[in-house]
Amino acid sequence: MRTLSRNIASLSAVLSLTLSSLPALAWHDKTHLSVAEAAGFDLWYSAAAPDVAKSKSEFRPIEEKNHYFNNNAGKEVDAAMVMSQVERYNKPEDGEGHLYGAIIGAIRAYKAEQNSGKYAEYPLAFCAHYVADLSMPLHNTAYDDFNKNRHSINDGIVEGSVRNNLGSIQRNMEDITILNEADLAREIAKVANTARKLGNQIREEQRDMTQNEVYTQLSRSASLLHAVLKYVGKTPASPVS
Ligand SMILES: [Zn+2]
Numbered sequence: 001m002r003t004l005s006r007n008i009a010s011l012s013a014v015l016s017l018t019l020s021s022l023p024a025l026a027w028h029d030k031t032h033l034s035v036a037e038a039a040g041f042d043l044w045y046s047a048a049a050p051d052v053a054k055s056k057s058e059f060r061p062i063e064e065k066n067h068y069f070n071n072n073a074g075k076e077v078d079a080a081m082v083m084s085q086v087e088r089y090n091k092p093e094d095g096e097g098h099l100y101g102a103i104i105g106a107i108r109a110y111k112a113e114q115n116s117g118k119y120a121e122y123p124l125a126f127c128a129h130y131v132a133d134l135s136m137p138l139h140n141t142a143y144d145d146f147n148k149n150r151h152s153i154n155d156g157i158v159e160g161s162v163r164n165n166l167g168s169i170q171r172n173m174e175d176i177t178i179l180n181e182a183d184l185a186r187e188i189a190k191v192a193n194t195a196r197k198l199g200n201q202i203r204e205e206q207r208d209m210t211q212n213e214v215y216t217q218l219s220r221s222a223s224l225l226h227a228v229l230k231y232v233g234k235t236p237a238s239p240v241s
Contacts, residue, residue: 082104
């Protein structure tokens with residue numbers, strides 16, 4: 001029995017070492033799907049696909065920087081900072097990442113493809129993914145030891161139950177109106193700052209997020225995604241009271 005528990009202990013040590021050496025992953029797949037479904041995105045089942053694409057080493061350099069902004073300076077995010085990242089969309093040479101610009105970049109790609117008459121829905125799947133990453137505290141703060149050590153566990157706080165709890169996301173959704181890119185940039189900054197704040201708080205308190213905190217963040221992402229869908233002319237399925 002003692003050997004067994006020692007084996008389990010060493011296995012979990014190896015496992016946590018392996019997990020913590022992986023680069024930032026973001027909310028796990030079911031959490032991503034649930035945010036997109038709660039927002040009323042008809043392609044919600046594709047919302048984890050950007051992480052699938054990222055897992056191919058050939059695509060990783062282009063894709064991974066779209067999923068976070070490390071904000072090493074700890075700066076308050078504003079619309080100007082969001083807009084300054086747009087030209088870095090899909091660019092690999094960027095240590096800090098450019099999640100905020102990627103959201104706008106994906107929406108521009110959607111509009112461009114729509115105008116060309118091609119099947120245009122996939123850029124929105126990328127957008128849905130990035131908007132969910134936006135509320136994840138560890139995607140908006142420095143990639144320090146705290147971030148590395150606690151990333152995976154915080155990605156998965158509600159993963160086991162979230163598919164049965166769409167209501168917990170939808171309950172706190174708010175109505176947001178986006179009429180132009182300036183509105184969009186401002187709304188992206190707002191969500192980013194809530195994530196930064198929570199990121200600072202859990203660092204100070206040396207702890208993981210609670211389920212409630214995660215659901216609150218997911219609601220913010222779903223609210224923004226719902227507004228984005230309306231902004232690009234889709235009719236999201238989900239009701240926001
Ligand atoms: Zn991601």
